Amino acid sequence: MFSQQQDNMEVTALCTKLLLIVMMLLCEQDHKVNAASLLIHPNRAQFFVYEAITFYCEGVSYCEIVHESKGQISSCNKTNKRTSTGSSCTITNVYTDDSGKYWFDAEGGNKSNSVNIIVSDGSVILEIPALPVMKGETVTLRCRNKTTSSQILAHFYHYGEWIISSSTGNMIMYNVSKSDEGLYKCNNSGAGESAESWLIIKDGQTETVSFPCKETVVFSPSFNPWIISTVLFAVLLVFVGLLHFVRSYWHRVVSAPRSESGSTGNQTGSESVNPTSLWCCNKKKQKQKVLERELTEGGALKDKFPSLIVN
Numbered sequence: 001m002f003s004q005q006q007d008n009m010e011v012t013a014l015c016t017k018l019l020l021i022v023m024m025l026l027c028e029q030d031h032k033v034n035a036a037s038l039l040i041h042p043n044r045a046q047f048f049v050y051e052a053i054t055f056y057c058e059g060v061s062y063c064e065i066v067h068e069s070k071g072q073i074s075s076c077n078k079t080n081k082r083t084s085t086g087s088s089c090t091i092t093n094v095y096t097d098d099s100g101k102y103w104f105d106a107e108g109g110n111k112s113n114s115v116n117i118i119v120s121d122g123s124v125i126l127e128i129p130a131l132p133v134m135k136g137e138t139v140t141l142r143c144r145n146k147t148t149s150s151q152i153l154a155h156f157y158h159y160g161e162w163i164i165s166s167s168t169g170n171m172i173m174y175n176v177s178k179s180d181e182g183l184y185k186c187n188n189s190g191a192g193e194s195a196e197s198w199l200i201i202k203d204g205q206t207e208t209v210s211f212p213c214k215e216t217v218v219f220s221p222s223f224n225p226w227i228i229s230t231v232l233f234a235v236l237l238v239f240v241g242l243l244h245f246v247r248s249y250w251h252r253v254v255s256a257p258r259s260e261s262g263s264t265g266n267q268t269g270s271e272s273v274n275p276t277s278l279w280c281c282n283k284k285k286q287k288q289k290v291l292e293r294e295l296t297e298g299g300a301l302k303d304k305f306p307s308l309i310v311n
């Protein structure tokens, strides 16, 4: 009878273990998915000298902007600001040698996406989004003369080939598709030519989905939240079902000959495997508490899974 009880406890411990592992994997997944992203304001790839650029480091508390050749931008710690979703850093008065690739180092040694900037001391720039544009969106390219904000006649080029001339200086692309991707420049008759910059078109749409491990997470389309929810729900159902089965089985075995051992067994059972108390990934402390409880009560769990340590 004693070994029977041990078996039951092992089944319970195994279920708990499995659920914990699944949840930890999902939480880890969540961290990967919640990738650090770099935004830029104004969102364009070309600037005149002495303009200001603000970088937004999403998902990190401190914006450490890195330039491909200059390294970490030291002025960032003077202009660093917390935002509701991360932090920002402004570079005032950019100059031509501020051209190039920028990114930030995320916690854990990963890099964010990068953006390419061209700072021009010429008289014409092409205003083109620095960040990738979603398929289907409307994109406006603007050919801008430094000395005048009035409308100018502009010629637009895609991979060096003329595509359109516009008397307003603007080129509007509706419902962009992958074929609109590429290198663009513009030519302002009389004033000169802009540098060439990439327009990147990306598929699908990012969506914001709430997830137990974090309040909000940005999922890419390849990471289907419905699958995750379904799997999680199924695991929970199986777990609750198993728990129920184990308990009733236990009752049948234990309550017949003696009731005291049954009641103590029941207590440990309900204590160690309360599914609602496990559902607390979003609060780290609670998660730790539950884990600690599992580790001390599960006993064998700690020995078998020394990697199950949460900080």
Ligand SMILES: *[C@@H]1O[C@H](CO)[C@@H](O)[C@H](O)[C@H]1NC(C)=O
Residues within 6 Å of the ligand: 072, 074, 077, 078
């Ligand atoms: C800002 O960064 C520079 C270079 O990284 C460093 O020398 C300086 O101490 C930092 N200042 C503050 C206030 O963190």
Ligand SMILES: *[C@@H]1O[C@H](CO)[C@@H](O)[C@H](O)[C@H]1NC(C)=O
Residues within 6 Å of the ligand: 031, 032, 107, 108, 109, 110
């Ligand atoms: C960094 O990124 C790689 C690939 O995107 C990922 O496998 C890894 O887990 C990430 N590391 C951290 C600490 O987020």
Ligand SMILES: *[C@@H]1O[C@H](CO)[C@@H](O)[C@H](O)[C@H]1NC(C)=O
Residues within 6 Å of the ligand: 123, 145, 146, 147, 148, 152, 153, 190, 191
């Ligand atoms: C554009 O700017 C240049 C000088 O930067 C100026 O000479 C020219 O007249 C301007 N062109 C237009 C169309 O305003």
Ligand SMILES: *[C@@H]1O[C@H](CO)[C@@H](O)[C@H](O)[C@H]1NC(C)=O
Residues within 6 Å of the ligand: 136, 175, 177
């Ligand atoms: C946008 O373009 C795609 C093809 O690239 C087409 O299938 C779709 O119907 C277009 N949508 C609109 C609103 O024009």
Ligand SMILES: *[C@@H]1O[C@H](CO)[C@@H](O)[C@H](O)[C@H]1NC(C)=O
Residues within 6 Å of the ligand: 155, 187, 188, 189, 190, 193
């Ligand atoms: C720029 O525009 C002028 C006319 O406005 C044209 O003659 C010239 O070939 C264009 N330059 C380029 C590189 O397309």
